[in-house]
Amino acid sequence: xxxxxxxxxxxxxxxxxxxxxxxxxxxxxxxxxxxxxxxxxxxxxxxxxxxxxxxxxxxxxxxxxxxxxxxxxxxxxxxxxxxxxxxxxxxxxxxxxxxxxxxxxxxxxxxxxxxxxxxxxxxxxxxxxxxxxxxxxxxxxxxxxxxxxxxxxxxxxxxxxxxxxxxxxxxxxxxxxxxxxxxxxxxxxxxxxxxxxxxxxxxxxxxxxxxxxxxxxxxxxxxxxxxxxxxxxxxxxxxxxxxxxxxxxxxxxxxxxxxxxxxxxxxxxxxxxxxxxxxxxxxxxxxxxxxxxxxxxxxxxxxxxxxxxxxxxxxxxxxxxxxxxxxxxxxxxxxxxxxxxxxxxxxxxxxxxxxxxxxxxxxxxxxxxxxxxxxxxxxxxxxxxxxxxxxxxxxxxxxxxxxxxxxxxxxxxxxxxxxxxxxxxxxxxxxxxxxxxxxxxxxxxxxxxxxxxxxxxxxxxxxxxxxxxxxxxxxxxxxxxxxxxxxxxxxxxxxxxxxxxxxxxxxxxxxxxxxxxxxxxxxxxxxxxxxxxxxxxxxxxxxxxxxxxxxxx
Numbered sequence: 001x002x003x004x005x006x007x008x009x010x011x012x013x014x015x016x017x018x019x020x021x022x023x024x025x026x027x028x029x030x031x032x033x034x035x036x037x038x039x040x041x042x043x044x045x046x047x048x049x050x051x052x053x054x055x056x057x058x059x060x061x062x063x064x065x066x067x068x069x070x071x072x073x074x075x076x077x078x079x080x081x082x083x084x085x086x087x088x089x090x091x092x093x094x095x096x097x098x099x100x101x102x103x104x105x106x107x108x109x110x111x112x113x114x115x116x117x118x119x120x121x122x123x124x125x126x127x128x129x130x131x132x133x134x135x136x137x138x139x140x141x142x143x144x145x146x147x148x149x150x151x152x153x154x155x156x157x158x159x160x161x162x163x164x165x166x167x168x169x170x171x172x173x174x175x176x177x178x179x180x181x182x183x184x185x186x187x188x189x190x191x192x193x194x195x196x197x198x199x200x201x202x203x204x205x206x207x208x209x210x211x212x213x214x215x216x217x218x219x220x221x222x223x224x225x226x227x228x229x230x231x232x233x234x235x236x237x238x239x240x241x242x243x244x245x246x247x248x249x250x251x252x253x254x255x256x257x258x259x260x261x262x263x264x265x266x267x268x269x270x271x272x273x274x275x276x277x278x279x280x281x282x283x284x285x286x287x288x289x290x291x292x293x294x295x296x297x298x299x300x301x302x303x304x305x306x307x308x309x310x311x312x313x314x315x316x317x318x319x320x321x322x323x324x325x326x327x328x329x330x331x332x333x334x335x336x337x338x339x340x341x342x343x344x345x346x347x348x349x350x351x352x353x354x355x356x357x358x359x360x361x362x363x364x365x366x367x368x369x370x371x372x373x374x375x376x377x378x379x380x381x382x383x384x385x386x387x388x389x390x391x392x393x394x395x396x397x398x399x400x401x402x403x404x405x406x407x408x409x410x411x412x413x414x415x416x417x418x419x420x421x422x423x424x425x426x427x428x429x430x431x432x433x434x435x436x437x438x439x440x441x442x443x444x445x446x447x448x449x450x451x452x453x454x455x456x457x458x459x460x461x462x463x464x465x466x467x468x469x470x471x472x473x474x475x476x477x478x479x480x481x482x483x484x485x486x487x488x489x490x491x492x493x494x495x496x497x498x499x500x501x502x503x504x505x506x507x508x509x510x511x512x513x514x515x516x517x518x519x520x521x522x523x524x525x526x527x528x529x530x531x532x533x534x535x536x537x538x539x540x541x542x543x544x545x546x547x548x549x550x551x552x553x
Contacts, residue, residue, distance in 0.1 A: 008042050009481045009501055010460045012050035014082070015040065020059050020070055021086045031060060031068045045528065046481065049501045052525070053459050053479070057083060081169040082459060101222050107167045108152070108218065109211040115158035116202045116210040122449060123158035127199050130154050135192050144191070151195055155214075158202065162391060162410065194220055273498060273537035276516060277312045280532040284518035285464060286324035286370060287507035287534070288546035291332075294507060296518050296534065297322045299369075302339070304346075307534065316350035324371035326379055329548040336398065336549040338371035338381035343396065343404050345551070356404035358396060364389045370415045370464055370505070375423035377550025378445050382414020388432065395428055397445055400552040407447055418465045418473060420488075421544075427453060427473055429462040436462050436475065436486075453490055456480070464505020464518070468541040476503040476517060483517060485541075496539075500531045512542030 016036065019025045036047045051068060054060050058077045062068040076083060087096050115123070133147035149172055156165050194217040201209035287296040294307040295315070302318035304325060320340030328334045333348035342357030359366035364385045371381030378397055385392040395408035395417065408414075412432035419426055419441070426441045434456035440448035453473075456462055460480030467473050472493070473486040481501050485494040502520040509516070517535040521527035 008046050008497065009049050009053075009479060010456075012036075012040055012042055012046050013053045013459050014086070016050060017054055017057070017059060017082060018086045020054070021076075021083055025070050027070050027072050029070045030066075031070070033068070045501060048526075049479070049481075059083075079169065081172075081457065084169060084172075085457065101218070103167075104171055105215070105218055107164070108155070108171065109214045111156050111159045111161075111164055111167075112198060112202065112210040112214040113207040114161060114164070115155055116205050116207040118160045119158040119202055119205070123154065124199075124203060126154035127151060127158065127202065131192065131195055131199055134195060148191065148195075155198065155202070166390075191217075191220075273496075273517065273535040275530050275533045276310055276536035277307045277534040278530075279312055279534070280521060280527075280529075281519075282532065283504065283520045283522045284532065284534065285504045285520075287464075287505055287516050287518050288324075288326065288372070289507055289510055289543075290327050290546050294516055294534075295325065296505075297324060299323055300522070304335070312534065316346060316348065318346075318350060318352065321367045323368045324381065326371065326373040326546055327548045328551050329377065331551070336373075336379045336551070338368035338379075340368065341366060341383075342368065343379070343381060343398050355398060355402045358394075358404060358406060359383050362392070364392050366392065369393075369413065370417070372417060372419075373547035373549050374419045374426070374441070374445075375421070375547050376443065376445070377548060379549050380417045380426070382411070382417070382428065384413040388412065390432070393430070398549070399445065400550045402551070407445075408450075413461075415463050416465045418467045420467055420471055421469060427465060427467070429465065429475070431461040431463060431478065434461055436465075436473075454484075454486060454492070463503065466506050466508055466543055468508055468543045470541070472541065474506045474508065474515065474541070476505050478502050478504065478520075483515070496537065498535065500533075500535070502531065503535075508539070508541055508543035510542055510545050513538055513540070515539045515541070 016031070025031065031051070033044065033047045033051065037044055040047070051060060051062070055062065057080050058071060058075045060068055061071050130147055130151035133150060134144060137143035137147050152171055153168050156168055156171070159165070194213070198210060198213040198217060201213050281298045282301065283299040285297050285299050287294055295304060296307070297304055299321050302320055302322045304315045304322060305312040306315050318339055323338040325335040325337045325346065328336055328345070335346040337344050337346050339352070340357065341359040343355045344352040345355065346352055359368065364387055366383050366385050369382050369384045371379060373379050378399055380395065380397050382395045383393050390412050391410045393411040393414045394406050395411065395414050396404055397407050398404050408428070411430040413430065415429040415431050417426055417428040424441055426439050426447060427436055429436045435452055436454040437450040438453040439450050454462070456477065461478045463476040463478040465473055465475040471488045475484045475486065477484055479501060481498050481503070483496040483498065483503060483506055484492055485496070487493045496515070498517065500519045501524070502522070504518045504520050507516045508514070514536055517537070519531055519533060519535060521532040524531060
């Protein structure tokens with residue numbers, strides 16, 4: 001699996017953030033938006049949104065009369081995944097490495113004990129696969145790093161403790177720094193035997209042996225890094241923890257360092273979009289091609305629209321949020337909807353017949369979000385917490401008899417889903433985690449195990465999505481000002497730049513040649529057109545019309 005290429009907004013966040021955490025912009029340094037626009041080659045909107053993200057991470061603050069300045073390190077959110085990654089780049093900070101090693105020494109041995117006690121066949125298969133990938137990586141430093149990360153993620157997952165699993169953000173940062181140093185050196189260490197010992201103890205369900213094996217592995221990791229740093233220092237060379245990237249210049253603590261403009265050479269593949277239907281929609285979502293025209297929702301106002309002759313017309317309105325709809329087979333003008341706290345059948349006049357309201361009595365306030373029918377006529381829809389409570393969201397399946405079943409839990413903001421053309425693969429996004437998952441789907445609507453298909457690590461989030469006739473996944477990237485296209489193997493094969501920071505979802509015209517993108521103004525301090533409008537741009541792809549819900553009377 002490859003990481004998605006960052007959009008302009010994400011790249012700006014990364015470049016400015018790296019400068020701050022690596023000393024290029026010291027505490028108290030004033031940041032001038034106009035200067036950043038010119039230096040990075042991006043718009044004022046991109047810079048403004050990037051600074052908002054960095055403020056949320058505690059790195060900067062804006063005050064009247066003073067301007068935007070870098071905050072003291074004590075105010076930074078040091079466990080933020082981006083900050084951990086940025087601190088691990090550039091010249092080696094031995095204090096940072098020591099801190100990471102101490103945290104790993106606290107977390108991973110305890111995780112290994114639990115893994116030995118609780119692991120199941122799926123966990124062992126994941127660990128076996130990761131270990132095999134490590135063995136196959138050989139001298140390929142990048143492949144070894146990714147395989148090592150997979151092993152440690154699988155080890156934490158085998159503990160079956162969702163809070164412990166969240167510690168992967170710290171462990172991943174430490175592993176990436178250590179692995180790029182050690183596996184990228186002239187004499188990389190063979191890490192397979194130490195990991196094999198951990199797996200053997202977990203397989204044998206021996207908690208004490210598993211803990212001991214992990215402690216030995218961590219001790220070896222610290223020793224390898226210390227030896228490499230010492231050898232390099234004796235040769236009078238600098239040590240970098242970042243793999244060579246000819247397209248970027250990494251910060252090294254010097255404010256006069258040159259940084260290139262934010263670019264992506266795949267963006268030239270498609271032209272900029274045009275406004276297809278104007279409108280200042282707060283949270284436009286769920287575009288679907290139905291009966292020869294596009295329909296979409298404005299979630300928070302509970303409205304459903306159709307677009308004809310490049311103008312939007314309201315079809316119906318609810319008194320609860322309307323996340324998404326799908327047409328009902330053989331009932332023109334009728335819809336199944338993810339709305340309010342559940343699933344409803346909608347009449348042309350907006351009358352609602354509720355099938356179920358599974359989130360009505362939830363511990364935290366919830367609403368339904370995105371939804372779509374699979375090729376077999378079942379309706380799938382996700383939910384989300386208003387307050388962002390981690391793991392509160394779920395994915396639901398509505399069958400032809402109107403039964404609503406919760407099929408996935410533990411997600412936060414559930415987006416998608418989308419299906420392969422044959423209906424045998426489901427894609428679903430957990431937007432808060434920045435992850436797109438994939439699972440096999442059988443004819444009865446049962447899901448296989450979730451696997452990670454793509455991960456967004458730049459502060460942006462995968463949102464609504466669709467699959468084209470060639471099986472490629474098109475994803476709106478909230479906060480990334482872009483649409484990403486993924487091949488079925490997980491490769492990000494195209495990035496479509498957008499003039500808005502918050503695209504929400506996508507739809508491909510059945511006759512091909514056009515991609516529609518809904519957008520949002522929600523949360524923007526100074527929203528400007530075309531945020532909130534429906535956009536369209538030419539593409540070389542098509543998708544079938546929206547699948548219909550097969551309601552059995």
